[in-house]
Each structure stands twice: as C-alpha cells, then as structure tokens.
Amino acid sequence: MDTKLKKYSHSIITKIVIFIIAIICLTGIMKVIVEVEIENAQLSNALEDHYFQSFTYVQESEKLVRNLTSLIEEYKNEEHILSGGTISEDEWGRVERNLFSKYQFDSRSYNPELSKEINYETFKQEYADEITQARDKMIKDDLKEYHLLLQNLEEYEVPLFYTSDGKNVFTNTTLTEKMQFETYPSYMTFEDYKQEIYPKETKENEYLYRLTRHLDRLDPENTVVYVAFTEEFLDSKIKAWQENKVIATEKLYKLAGFLIGFIFSFSYLILVIGRTSFKDQELHLNAIDKLYNEIKIIICIILIPIWLELVKEFYRNIDIFLLPITVPFAIVGLVLVLSVVKHFKNKSFIKHTLIFSLIYKIVTFVGDVYRSGSVGVKTVLIVIGYPILVALTFFMFPVTIGLAAWFAYKKIKSFNAIQEGVETIKDGNLHYRIEVGGKGEFGRLASNINSITDGLKNAVDNELKSERLKTELITNVSHDIRTPLTSIITYVDLLKKEKDASKVKEYIDVLDQKSKRLKLLTEDLFEAAKASSGNIPVNFERIDVVSLITQGLGEVNDKIEAVDLDIKLNHPEGKMYITADGKLLWRSIENLLSNILKYALRGSRVYIDIEDLGNEVILTFKNISAYELNISADELMERFKRGDESRSSEGNGLGLSIAKSLIDIQRGKFHIQIDGDLFKCMIYMPKHKSN
Structure with a gap:
C-alpha cells in the first residue's frame, strides 16, 4: 500500500488530474461570484431565519433614516442654512487657516516680524472678499445638499415617515401621531428618549445598529421620528427575500463545495509541487520558474482587472462566454502562483526577484570597489x-x-x-x-x-x-x-x-x-x-590547589581554633591542578586567611569553595565580619585601608593589597565583594593545561 502511495502521489499524471480539479473548482468559484452579482443575490440571506432579522430589512430604511436625521439635525430649513447655521466652527476654522496660509505665501502685506494676531487682522481686512466668497460657497453647497435630500424624500411612498423637531417637519403622510404609526405591521418610533421597534424579531437583527446609530445623534427632548411599513409593501419584500434566500442558499452550497475542493486540491499541489517523492530534498524547477517572482505576481494582479473588464464586456451573453473567458485566466494564474510557491519552498523567493538580483549585483560590485x-x-x-x-x-x-x-x-x-x-x-x-x-x-x-x-x-x-x-x-x-x-x-x-x-x-x-x-x-x-x-621573580609550576589549601589550613589550625572559627572547605573530588608559583600563591592565601582570622566574627563559619570553571579555577573565601563594613570593596583594596576604620584592631591594611599584587603577577584575578557584613574574596587562577 505504501509502495503504491509513493508511486502515484507524486506522479505527473496525478499532478495533472489534481491541477484540472483545482482549475474546475476555481472556475466554479468565479462563476458563482459572477452569478450572485448578476442576480443581485445576497449570500447572507441563506443564513438568515426571518425577513425582519435580515440585512435586507434594515437596508430598506437605512438611507431614509440617514436622510431624515441629516435634515432634522443639521440642515433644518433654508433660513437656518442661509444664516450659516450649518457651518461648524471646525469647518470654518479650516477654511480660514487655508486662506491665511495662502495670504502668508502670496501677500506682500504679511510681515513675519509682527505677531500672529496683527498679521491675522491685516489678513481679514485684505482677504475680506475671499472670506465672504468662501462662506457663501459653503452655504450654497449646504443649500444644494438640503434640496437634494428633500428631492430624495419625495421619491418615498413607502415606508411612511414623519419627523419633527417642534419647528421643522418632514413627512410623506398625513399621519402625525405615534399611535397612528403603531397600527401598521412594522414600525420604528423615536420619542422622549425611547426607541420602539416592532415586530420583536427586529430587535434581534444584528444589522439594526445601522439605523439606531443615526437616531442616537438626535436631540431626544424635541425630536420625534416615526417610520412605518404597510402590509402590501412588507408582503412584496418578504416574497422577494424568500426567493432570494432560495437562490442564495443554492449559490452558497455551490460556493462552499467549490471552495472546499479548491482548498484540498491546491493544498495537495503545494505539497507535491517541485518534488518527485516525499523524501525528495531537491526542488526541481522548470522554464516558468526562471521568470522573476515579482513579474509573476504583477501578471497575476493584472489578470484580475482584465478578467473583470471582459466579464463586463460580455455581460449580456455571460452564460455563453463566462467559461471560455475564465478557464484560461484560471490556468495562467494558478501556474504562476504555484511557481511562486515553489520558490517559497526552495527559500529563494526574495533571491529570485529582478530587484534583488540587480541590487545584489550593483551592491556587490560597488562594495568590492568601496572596500578595496x-x-x-x-x-x-x-x-x-x-x-x-x-x-x-x-x-x-x-x-x-x-x-x-x-x-x-x-x-x-x-x-x-x-x-x-x-x-x-x-x-x-x-x-x-x-x-x-x-x-x-x-x-x-x-x-x-x-x-x-x-x-x-x-x-x-x-x-x-x-x-x-x-x-x-x-x-x-x-x-x-x-x-x-x-x-x-x-x-x-x-x-x-x-x-x-x-x-x-x-x-x-x-x-x-x-x-x-x-x-x-x-x-x-x-x-x-x-x-x-x-x-618579584615568578616560578610557574603545576600545583594541586586542593592539597595546597588543605595543608595550609593544617598549618594555621592552632590560630583558627584560637579565634573559634569553623572552616568549611568544599571542593570537587580528586586533584585540581593550576599553573602558579606555589610560594607566592600560598603567601596570597596566607595574607587572606590572616585577614579573616583578624576580622572575622568569633564563633562564625568561614567557607572556602574550590570550583572548576573550565579554563580557570576559582577559590572563594566567605566570612562574616566582626566589624561593620561601612567601606566599599575598591577602598578596602587600597593600601593601609582596613574594614575597621577606627584602626583599633591589629594589622596595617597591606594584606589584601599584597595578595592582589601577588595574584596579578601570576596571571590570575583577585576580586572582593561586600554585602552587608558578608566579606567575599574570589581568586581566579589559570587551569593547568596538560601536554
């Protein structure tokens, strides 16, 4: 079974068959889209349960409600427009700023050394005619828009509407009372902060916000808006919606089927394109793949408007010409897309572009000359x-x-x-x-x-x-x-x-x-x-640092016991060799131990840790100070500096300085840290490299 799968999965015949299936599905998708556009069907209708919950129902009155709210809120009447009531401060401010900018560039009266207020007064005097003309033009445009909205309202016989702000009235019916509009099978009323919508199914319409967002702008104290749908009007719309739902459902199933088929076939082609088997690591390119990727993408983009123009050209006979037009475009487009996908798989998408090739050659040439x-x-x-x-x-x-x-x-x-x-x-x-x-x-x-x-x-x-x-x-x-x-x-x-x-x-x-x-x-x-x-002469040799410290601690054991300190030595098992001068290293450690014996808190523990860091060995000494360490680590390293600033203790402050200098000349590193009363010293020594 596996052998057969390997034999047929990447064969040229299988690829051609799947490619044809992809073309059929892609052509089917494009055909469904064109048919939906021609039949003016809305695919969303297929998912809607009721006319009053549909986008179509909201669409019937959205434009009407938008026009009514614009008239009653903004334009009101001709007197209001002619008096400049429709010109907001922001709008007029923008116009004045534009004119003032023109004045700054064109007028010789503008003096940049004067204040903006003085220049502005001069501007208003010199540009008085332009300002008046601009204001008159804005009023004229608003008046034109006002009459256009009135003309649009005259085209409405149904729905019935009535809106008023107490002074201005816009209506296409003799009905003026809310109760009169509520006698109709479907209505919307806006009055006294209340919005009433009937029937109740309408309230569950997810597109209802497209109406209420306009109504929410109105002043609820003085404004009323009533809209009602007659039974005859609703019957015709519901019937048309049901017919459209049947068409939309059919188209949606077709579209889903073709889309699923295309996704599966296209996914298969992406998986196998350019390879002869699943284990094939090399990607095989052909003549089309040599075309630069951005050129292929540009061709695909150009094919879309050309196809749309051809569809518009043969709109009247689209049933005859749709497939002959669509199939060649789908084949060319899919071949080019698969070629681009092949370069994605080959990780050569950017490299195989004309721009990249030109820039790379120029940059390489210029870079070689520039660097040399x-x-x-x-x-x-x-x-x-x-x-x-x-x-x-x-x-x-x-x-x-x-x-x-x-x-x-x-x-x-x-x-x-x-x-x-x-x-x-x-x-x-x-x-x-x-x-x-x-x-x-x-x-x-x-x-x-x-x-x-x-x-x-x-x-x-x-x-x-x-x-x-x-x-x-x-x-x-x-x-x-x-x-x-x-x-x-x-x-x-x-x-x-x-x-x-x-x-x-x-x-x-x-x-x-x-x-x-x-x-x-x-x-x-x-x-x-x-x-x-x-x-000081330095005699480098191989030293077992664990033995050195162990023996050294034995030699000073009496002193350790005299000050009641508990030494905790931690080190890896076995020997650990470093390159150093044994005498100088022990002198450094002895100075450090002497410092600890003098200044450590009596009865406390002293920790000595030996660690292998690969190329280095670190010796860490930690103890609690008997004196308050109110001094920085750098200062403590200076000569004649002591943690006991009162200088009441023994010692001359040279121990740490000598220890650091001796470690330095042995190619090591000597650091100290102070954290509260914790004194910590770290000695890094190079690890011995065996030949």
Missing part, C-alpha cells in the same frame, strides 16, 4: 556612480536626489559631530563621547578619538588616584610607624630613669614587642612595594 579603495577612490566612485544611478532611474529622479541629499547630510552631520567633539575634548571635557553611527571612515575616526579620550581619561584618573594614594600612604604609614616608634621612645626614656629590675624587664618586653611590630610593618611595606612593581 582609499577615500579618494570612494569619492571618485560616488562622483561617477551617482550620475549613472540618476540616468538609470530617471523615472524616480526625486527619490535619487532625496537619497543623495540624505547621504550628504548624514556625512556632513557626522563630520560636524566629530569636529564639535574634538573641540569639546580639547577644552578638557574628557568624559565627552562622540556619537557617530555606521562603520565608515567617520565612524572609525569617532571610535578612535573616543578610545584616545578613554585612554587620556584613564591616565588622568590613574594619576589622580595615584596622587591620592600617595597622600594616604604617607598619612597612614606615618600613623602606623609613629605608633610603635612613639612607644619605643617613651619606654627608652622610662628605662633610663627606672631602677626597679622588674619594671626594667617589663619595659624591655614592651620595647621588644614594639620593635618587632615596627620591623614587620617595614617588611610588609617593602614586600607591597615589590609586589606592586612586579619585580
């Missing part, structure tokens, strides 16, 4: 190419002029932006950015100038920061050195005067402590200077 040439070559290319473009597109010369003007304006605007930006930067505003879009010379020039500005700004910022750090360094070093030095001097003076041996020993211990403190500070300062200058 200097500014001079590009200028020559534009000078030579533009007249050629104008000559080729003389029928759209304004467009090419507009494009050229736009291109020139854009380039001049870019040049001016660069010029102004350079002036601004020259005046010392290094934060200014030159914004020039595009990737041309001006764009690259603006980008290069911005890069230079960024470099200058960074250099200035670094210089300012360096000066600030030097000042802070001198201040902090002076403070940290002066403290132990002052103590040494003080205790030396006391030692000279003291005779008590026990106190002498006590003073010597203090002197020993302060001298060691001064020595340590000096060594740290020297090490920080060496680290920041990069003069």
Whole structure:
C-alpha cells in the first residue's frame, strides 16, 4: 500500500488530474461570484431565519433614516442654512487657516516680524472678499445638499415617515401621531428618549445598529421620528427575500463545495509541487520558474482587472462566454502562483526577484570597489556612480536626489559631530563621547578619538588616584610607624630613669614587642612595594590547589581554633591542578586567611569553595565580619585601608593589597565583594593545561 502511495502521489499524471480539479473548482468559484452579482443575490440571506432579522430589512430604511436625521439635525430649513447655521466652527476654522496660509505665501502685506494676531487682522481686512466668497460657497453647497435630500424624500411612498423637531417637519403622510404609526405591521418610533421597534424579531437583527446609530445623534427632548411599513409593501419584500434566500442558499452550497475542493486540491499541489517523492530534498524547477517572482505576481494582479473588464464586456451573453473567458485566466494564474510557491519552498523567493538580483549585483560590485579603495577612490566612485544611478532611474529622479541629499547630510552631520567633539575634548571635557553611527571612515575616526579620550581619561584618573594614594600612604604609614616608634621612645626614656629590675624587664618586653611590630610593618611595606612593581621573580609550576589549601589550613589550625572559627572547605573530588608559583600563591592565601582570622566574627563559619570553571579555577573565601563594613570593596583594596576604620584592631591594611599584587603577577584575578557584613574574596587562577 505504501509502495503504491509513493508511486502515484507524486506522479505527473496525478499532478495533472489534481491541477484540472483545482482549475474546475476555481472556475466554479468565479462563476458563482459572477452569478450572485448578476442576480443581485445576497449570500447572507441563506443564513438568515426571518425577513425582519435580515440585512435586507434594515437596508430598506437605512438611507431614509440617514436622510431624515441629516435634515432634522443639521440642515433644518433654508433660513437656518442661509444664516450659516450649518457651518461648524471646525469647518470654518479650516477654511480660514487655508486662506491665511495662502495670504502668508502670496501677500506682500504679511510681515513675519509682527505677531500672529496683527498679521491675522491685516489678513481679514485684505482677504475680506475671499472670506465672504468662501462662506457663501459653503452655504450654497449646504443649500444644494438640503434640496437634494428633500428631492430624495419625495421619491418615498413607502415606508411612511414623519419627523419633527417642534419647528421643522418632514413627512410623506398625513399621519402625525405615534399611535397612528403603531397600527401598521412594522414600525420604528423615536420619542422622549425611547426607541420602539416592532415586530420583536427586529430587535434581534444584528444589522439594526445601522439605523439606531443615526437616531442616537438626535436631540431626544424635541425630536420625534416615526417610520412605518404597510402590509402590501412588507408582503412584496418578504416574497422577494424568500426567493432570494432560495437562490442564495443554492449559490452558497455551490460556493462552499467549490471552495472546499479548491482548498484540498491546491493544498495537495503545494505539497507535491517541485518534488518527485516525499523524501525528495531537491526542488526541481522548470522554464516558468526562471521568470522573476515579482513579474509573476504583477501578471497575476493584472489578470484580475482584465478578467473583470471582459466579464463586463460580455455581460449580456455571460452564460455563453463566462467559461471560455475564465478557464484560461484560471490556468495562467494558478501556474504562476504555484511557481511562486515553489520558490517559497526552495527559500529563494526574495533571491529570485529582478530587484534583488540587480541590487545584489550593483551592491556587490560597488562594495568590492568601496572596500578595496582609499577615500579618494570612494569619492571618485560616488562622483561617477551617482550620475549613472540618476540616468538609470530617471523615472524616480526625486527619490535619487532625496537619497543623495540624505547621504550628504548624514556625512556632513557626522563630520560636524566629530569636529564639535574634538573641540569639546580639547577644552578638557574628557568624559565627552562622540556619537557617530555606521562603520565608515567617520565612524572609525569617532571610535578612535573616543578610545584616545578613554585612554587620556584613564591616565588622568590613574594619576589622580595615584596622587591620592600617595597622600594616604604617607598619612597612614606615618600613623602606623609613629605608633610603635612613639612607644619605643617613651619606654627608652622610662628605662633610663627606672631602677626597679622588674619594671626594667617589663619595659624591655614592651620595647621588644614594639620593635618587632615596627620591623614587620617595614617588611610588609617593602614586600607591597615589590609586589606592586612586579619585580618579584615568578616560578610557574603545576600545583594541586586542593592539597595546597588543605595543608595550609593544617598549618594555621592552632590560630583558627584560637579565634573559634569553623572552616568549611568544599571542593570537587580528586586533584585540581593550576599553573602558579606555589610560594607566592600560598603567601596570597596566607595574607587572606590572616585577614579573616583578624576580622572575622568569633564563633562564625568561614567557607572556602574550590570550583572548576573550565579554563580557570576559582577559590572563594566567605566570612562574616566582626566589624561593620561601612567601606566599599575598591577602598578596602587600597593600601593601609582596613574594614575597621577606627584602626583599633591589629594589622596595617597591606594584606589584601599584597595578595592582589601577588595574584596579578601570576596571571590570575583577585576580586572582593561586600554585602552587608558578608566579606567575599574570589581568586581566579589559570587551569593547568596538560601536554
């Protein structure tokens, strides 16, 4: 069964048969549409259950109600029109504005230096005749429309109507009372904010809004509108509607049948067109497919008005000529549409257009020359190419002029932006950015100038920061050195005067402590200077970072227990190798651990996480600070800066700075983050690449 399906589904015979079925269905659809138009049938009648719920019923009185509401609401009577009552302020305002614009361009009396009010007064005096003529023309047009509406009302014998606003009356009957109109089998009344429609089935008519929207505009206090349909009139209309319903139902069934057949046949053709089987990945094109797609679409569009004109030409004998006219048009149209569909399936719809082909060739050629040439070559290319473009597109010369003007304006605007930006930067505003879009010379020039500005700004910022750090360094070093030095001097003076041996020993211990403190500070300062200058030799080797930290934590375990900290080490199973200098790396980690031991909250946990990021290994240290961290991460990285701003704790603030410098010279990255009292440090080291 599957083999047979594969054999017949894409065969040429099957395709031809289905194509013929599609043509028959398409021709049938077009034939039904023409017949509906000729017989003046409304297909909507086939779906309507009752005449009073039909579009036809509303259509009988819609024009009448529209004319009545226009007369009673807008035109009223001749005196009202002649007095200008029908001219609204908006309408007259538009007329005056148009005349004033003409005055501005044509009159020598207009003075742009004067105020609009003064010019307007001059305009009304100079253009008094034109203003009067414009007003008279509007009145004359409204009067003409008024009499045309009255003439239309005179043609109505049925429906019967009566409308009045208390002063003006428009009617075609002697009936004037609402009760009189209610005696008829179908009526509509509008009076005292009430709309009454009979029979009740009419209220369910979905097209009734086409009547009520006109009536809703009227003043309900003074206006009445009565419309009634006589029995004879209704009988004839109902009979005609029933006959039309029979015709419409027949046509609707035919149309639905042909439409379903066309949808299925066309869908099949879309599915199999251009392929020999369902597994066929290649789309096979023929001679018709070589025609450009937009040309095929234009031909299809042109076929429609030609077909309509031929149908109108043979209108009287359409039964004879409809099929001979329609079938060739349907065949040509369907073949062209299927060819376009084939290009959609082949993803070549845009590429296989004449416009795309021409533009692609021109752009490719110009682009090759433009990219390979200097500014001079590009200028020559534009000078030579533009007249050629104008000559080729003389029928759209304004467009090419507009494009050229736009291109020139854009380039001049870019040049001016660069010029102004350079002036601004020259005046010392290094934060200014030159914004020039595009990737041309001006764009690259603006980008290069911005890069230079960024470099200058960074250099200035670094210089300012360096000066600030030097000042802070001198201040902090002076403070940290002066403290132990002052103590040494003080205790030396006391030692000279003291005779008590026990106190002498006590003073010597203090002197020993302060001298060691001064020595340590000096060594740290020297090490920080060496680290920041990069003069420390680095011996890169393969290091198992997990073992390094595990052993290091063992060495400082006594210190950890002394401050009652709980170390939580998390790392992947197995060894994890990085490329670093073991001594310098441990010195950095040791400084960091020393910082944690000094400033971490006693009795809290310290988390050390080791993660593999692919090309890098990250070491993360997290702890809760015992002191309030009211300082930014950047400031904390500066030398002699401590989270304990009161400087009551031990330490000189060099630990983090030294650690960062040592990590930097090992090609790693050192970052810290502060979130409330949470201190977080991250060390990124390059992962060792095995040979």
